[in-house]
Amino acid sequence: MRLPNLERLFVNRYQTVTVTVYCALAALPSLIFPHPIALLPLAVIPLGLIFILKKPFVVCLIFIMFSFFRLHEVFPQLDPIKIPLLTALGSYFVLAWHIILTKKVQVYWRHEHTIFARFFGWVVIGIAFSSYPPTAFGSFTSVYMKIGIMVLAISWLMTEHWHFKLAHFLIICSGLAVGGVTLYNNANGIGMVEETRVTIPGTSLGDPNDLSLVLSFPMSYAVALATTKGTGKIRTLLGLIGIVIFVSSIIATQSRGGLLATVAVFGIFGLRIIKSKLLLISIGSFSLMILVAAAGISDRKSGGAAEEGVDASAMGRIHAWEAAFNMALRNPMTGVGLSLFLDNYWDYATHSRAEGQAHVTHSTWFQVMSESGFVGFGLFGFMIFTIFMSIRSSLTRLDRNKGSPEYDPHMTAIAVGTYAGLVGFCVSGSFLSQGFLWPVYIITSISIAIANFMDNHYPAEEENAETEKASIVNGLADTIHGKGLPHAKQPESPNKKQ
Template identity: 80%
Template sequence: MQLLNMQLPGIERLFLNRYQTITVAAYCLLAALPAVIMPHPLALMPLAVIPLGMIFLLKKPFVVCLIFILFSFFRLHEVIPQLTPLKIPLLTALGSYFVLAWHIILTQKVKVYWRQEHSKFARFFCWVVIGIAFSSFPPSSFESFTSVYMKIGIMVLAISWLMTEYWHFKLTHLLIICSGLIVGGVTLYNNANGIGMVEETRVTIPGTSLGDPNDLSLVLSFPMSYAVAVVTTKGTGRFLTLLGLIGIVVFVASILATQSRGGLLAVLAVFGIFGLRIIKSKLLLISIGSFAIVVLMAAAGISDRKSGGAQEEGLDESSMARIHAWEAAFNMGLRNPMTGVGLSMYLDNYWDYATHSRSEGKAHVTHSTWFQVMSESGFVGFILFIGMLVAIFLSIRRSLAKLDEQQESPDYDPHMSAIAVGTYAGLAGFCASGSFLSMGFLWPVYIMTAISIAIAQYMDTHHTSKNTIS
């Protein structure tokens, strides 16, 4: 009896901590599942790593979220097929949702905040959701929403709320460049060995979501902006500067290998942003830009393309296909000005709105983010989308203004400046290349949106500014 009384205080302390009790109970249930599903001793081996995995999830929630971002944006599990069976995107997505709910509801360690940029995104997101009910085929739009766009909505909030500490931004910058180098390295390898070539001269990564050279060039343009940022920002360290220099060479070479005109526009837009910050003479900048266009076109071998090359007279097949696609998209928005034809319903409605006959060409994707948004969410959705982009541009400009003010002060942080200007340039590159790519409802712009919001919140929390840009 005396021994029992001595043990009771310890048991009482255990049950006083409800989080420990919940964790132990959940782990016991998990421990029983493998034996029930597959009664074999080997089934119990994964239990050894579950506690470590749970501790990592709860201690480093942003890292789990970042891994999900990298795999979703760069499609690393597709680029490296050996990773596919591991189901990393699915596991990290579930882990992100779990830790977000855990730290918001139970521990309250994640501080939920709401900014003007969130409102701009939420208005467009909600309008797309409303449009599903008025879609030309709601079941198909709803399936697209649940498979991709709903995850985008959750992760925009998750990234902006979890990305709160200085090392979060520094790690994000480093891993985005490294992930881009993996994709760029595979691209150059494929190009050197003639793997996944489109029209005989344009490289892709076959069997992946990057099987279109235009999509591949857009994905590569984002880490390129971060690589240029780390090279042009003083004080980021020799290792990151060297990594950035390697990245610039790999990314530009990879984009040139895709022979994507949208990709070349992204290169010009990214370098143009840095040129505006570095070169004071606008005349000199325009001259350099004009010369760069000629050099990039020649280096990419655009004239050798089977579609859009020099051998085609008048409007080439590629340009004509875009014009037909844009006409169909505009007609969809014109006849459905409020909600458009619905999420992911452009191709299904193409021939109902196309101005050319089937004998003159085939159905094409919109080849334009702007026309895609207009056709699938209406003119109202298009206006909300533009409003969201404008708000994000202004937000990141304000953050850059604060950082520029501090360049001569001890509080100046070159790493924050690098990721801010890299995100700004990446967004500019998206807008340039997005004019020729259908990326209105996919990850790139939304990840940049979330990072921009996180930077703005961090700057407002940790830095003050006398002047702001409105």
């Protein structure tokens, strides 16, 4: 009896390593916790590994949903499972696996990546020059470093057509879950701030302004589904349901920034549908008045009609913005450092402690300015501008193919939804401190993925222009050479050649 060839047993080194590691891990539970029930999770591990290796983007997308919408906080029953941690580790693992070993993930680098990397790198440099480096470094390792990795992961993994359709669908569904809890809390008086403003208590969405910002992003995708023809009746219905729930939820928060973001999001779609700008402005102004009345802004304890002159909420923002500007003025290069605005507030505030308390910046722009300096503020603004131009270019190419067989309504829907979501962020973010949190960076990574998909599947306008220019030059050359020759052969048209 011949023994199997030793080389044949180890012909696939990746399988050998995987099996060896798994066998070693299988022995650990019985050593740490000597009970048969400890072996049950091992039956699920192989299936989980197969899934995350076969569908790496799905794992990354789940991480996005839980990080952006805080689903594990909104639904506390999910918190013990530690889904954000597991999906984050899974995303890092599959990204390294498919880049280094299988090489199935094609790593690419675009101009948008460079612009983001410049701002990200400047924030990292600012840690060393911050007012208290340990706090800045702790904030970087806990949140911002993950953001930097996931921007690359999302843009590199989001490459297939079904990736965009699934992301569009899950973003709306996750938003509907948060919106449903918001409306439930509002109906039952749970988590009310100032007696009239709804929140989701015990979560990162305990501030009504933050809650309205989170809801405005899926709202833009819902409007995109409802207004884009060709996405299907079910998706159109989902979009209409989403519009009702998201607008109702934002109204329940009584957030002025959220209401402005709602008008801005609908205004983007209005620009694509209504040709008359004067009519659009009139409709937008009238809609804003209706939303303000429906939200009952005048009934708010802070910022309501009961307060005369500049209300306490607005004055708190003004004080915070003054402190932020002073921080940037005295530290123009790198600011005071990541997450160190509040720690330095009273060193730069222009008012006394008796006139008010310390506030967060209540503005993404002033937050970035104070914590990364004027240089970081400029880099951040240029990053926003670059993403605007990138997604606008993708939309232009998609609209150019409208009516042709190459036209893809699903890509148009997610592109215009991302564009409107960025506009909504810029509006509502002007009243919220979201410069170093997930929203804008998820929008950035999706925009980069859309631009890369467009370059791979649709011809760039510049390439078409160059081709047309070359065709004209060749045609002129042929005409010049054939001038004066009555029987000169004219160049055949491309249609005849075919």
